[in-house]
Amino acid sequence: MLRLLDSLLRRMLLATIDRMSLKGLLLLAARLQKSEKWPEAEKVLLHARAETEKEGNTEGLIRVLLHLSRVYQSLEDFPRTHEVLEQALALANEIEDRGWQGAVHHHIGVAHMLRNQYSQAITHYREVVVIDKELKNHKALAAAYLRLGICYREEGDPKKAINCHRKSLNIAERLGDRHFAAEQYFHLGTLCLEDLDDKGEARAYFDKARALFEAVGDEHYAEQADEGLRNSEN
Structure with missing residues (x-):
């Protein structure tokens, strides 16, 4: 019975997406992702992408593309993951927004790590480090050094890995985390x-x-x- 109600609720929600705001669409997509309802989440996000493209809402479109990348990642559809992330990066570069550039480079790094493509992940996490230093985003910088350390270890360079984890540690201690x-x-x-x-x-x-x-x-x-x-x- 609960499963039937859940199915009916999902169909009702999907039927109303034309009237939902971008915030509502992203919240709905997040709920569907949490329930591992990937096709439904993709449908919501593709609608959100079309709406943001029509409105010329570049930042909203970047946000939608990052959500879409997580759906495709969960489906292990890596070609489409990289396709939407490259589109997001091009948009972030177009508007010259360092925050969005850092966020997209982070997502691309994660996508490469999931495929054990550590050298490619390093390239993007190094970009994240540069951007987070510029923005003085210390918590994100500590996380970027952590991921760089993991990648360097997987690439067989423990000394660089140790250096990155020490930098991450220094930031964490300054932040009191x-x-x-x-x-x-x-x-x-x-x-x-x-x-x-x-x-x-x-x-x-x-x-x-x-x-x-x-x-x-x-x-x-x-x-x-x-x-x-x-x-x-x-």
């Missing part, structure tokens, strides 16, 4: 243990990670850090 700082300590410990075979340095990082995870009440990751600590003591 203890959980994010703990994540960086954990990444650093893993790199020292598994890539550099430096157990002493690994122990120091895992110990700090465990203490911070415990302090913020994240028992799961505190246990992960504790396991890393034990492995570095063997």
